[in-house]
């Protein structure tokens with residue numbers, strides 16, 4: 001049996017039932033969140049593991065523990081207090097945390113994920129309690145492999161790593177970005193089926209450009225400006241090499257890298273280690289899926305829309321690529337697509353006569369197309385291009401104002417308007433305003449969750465167009481197929497799988513409700529795994545010859561579920577820390 005952790009192995013008894021063989025007993029056992037059952041340790045386990053006298057005499061079931069934990073959750077006042085409560089629970093007892101989350105995913109997702117995680121990032125140094133994840137800093141570059149060896153997990157398969165340069169829509173957050181890596185990985189477990197012992201959040205602390213953080217006496221990150229150029233590359237090289245040596249089966253999700261690093265890091269490593277960028281590729285895929293559904297809702301094709309994308313960072317670039325791919329699949333040639341997809345950055349429309357960063361060049365509109373236009377600002381582009389779809393990835397709260405929204409409505413009876421920036425404070429428009437300004441005709445989805453909107457007796461559901469519907473299934477499929485690379489074909493398949501799932505399960509919506517996150521992820525995982533096999537990048541022997549039904553069953557059988565296994569001590573272990 002593979003050695004799973006320094007602290008335990010999962011084994012099977014002669015009848016085939018799984019149990020945990022632990023090498024830690026007594027008080028320390030109650031402080032390892034992956035192992036701690038807390039009040040659910042049975043009387044026999046307490047005797048065997050040296051826990052008698054350390055716990056209250058009552059033995060609780062997982063159900064009873066959940067009930068107790070949910071009561072405490074409800075007693076917390078603010079979303080941030082709720083977040084802190086859940087994070088403490090996770091750091092205390094992971095099975096209980098995930099069991100609770102599974103039962104209340106709709107209520108708790110906005111707490112462990114966007115929008116509250118944005119606040120948790122900002123308050124990270126003040127909320128800090130427990131060492132979770134791998135914190136790599138400049139001082140560690142030479143010894144990255146050695147330090148990764150300090151992580152107690154033996155078989156990490158899924159890593160979320162950020163350099164915190166562009167967290168959500170709120171910019172450079174220094175060390176606090178660790179909270180994003182932690183939050184994303186919670187979704188990998190609750191929706192994507194990856195066991196918590198197989199996940200590792202990483203903060204790549206290359207410094208921060210935020211002087212206020214550097215001067216904050218309570219700040220926990222490294223106090224120096226961000227590494228750039230060769231020093232930055234050497235840092236990430238060292239990290240990737242250490243991961244390959246220590247965790248050769250791991251997939252890396254690059255998260256919240258600014259436009260200055262996101263594209264370079266993705267291209268530099270995507271063929272070195274199976275990896276993808278969540279904000280470029282995940283956001284691209286989820287947006288394409290929602291726009292496809294919105295088009296279907298009004299009985300139109302994507303290829304007939306004119307799409308204006310506001311924001312040319314990682315998200316905007318990824319969305320532009322995905323929409324172009326989608327129009328191409330509906331038969332449009334690239335020259336035709338150029339008349340239908342327009343991308344703006346903070347200086348206005350990207351046109352090919354402008355000086356701009358390399359990664360923006362493929363997003364630029366040929367100057368000839370804009371001949372005679374009255375300007376290149378957002379309102380003018382919406383009017384001149386005849387936009388029927390407006391997508392916000394700018395991080396600029398409120399930028400989709402009334403004149404802009406009305407201008408899209410003037411071009412389309414049912415405009416598609418997605419203010420996608422996170423967290424809530426950065427959303428480009430409030431759904432209620434968009435619906436009011438368009439007499440309830442707009443099809444609206446947002447990046448962060450919004451409640452239903454009621455307008456003149458009519459209720460509108462607001463889809464959550466968040467990459468949470470893509471990355472857990474995409475990453476899980478890559479893990480299960482042992483993909484050597486995460487190809488563009490796999491990312492595109494994720495988008496179409498989500499659109500098809502929504503059409504099947506929630507035909508009146510742009511995105512499924514968040515309570516369907518797990519089922520949606522499974523549908524995504526199936527199609528991505530199939531694509532990996534078709535493209536020949538799946539290294540896992542067991543999946544090569546499976547038909548769809550068998551592949552689905554394989555995926556389902558590999559899902560991790562929160563439940564307690566019986567515990568035994570290792571042969572010869574003393575009832576002390578061994």
Ligand SMILES: O=C([O-])CC(=O)C(=O)O
Nearest residue numbers: 114168169279422466467
């Ligand atoms: O984390 C989220 O909610 C979605 C995302 O990747 C981002 O906004 O950067």
Ligand SMILES: [Mg+2]
Nearest residue numbers: 168255256279
């Ligand atoms: Mg992100």
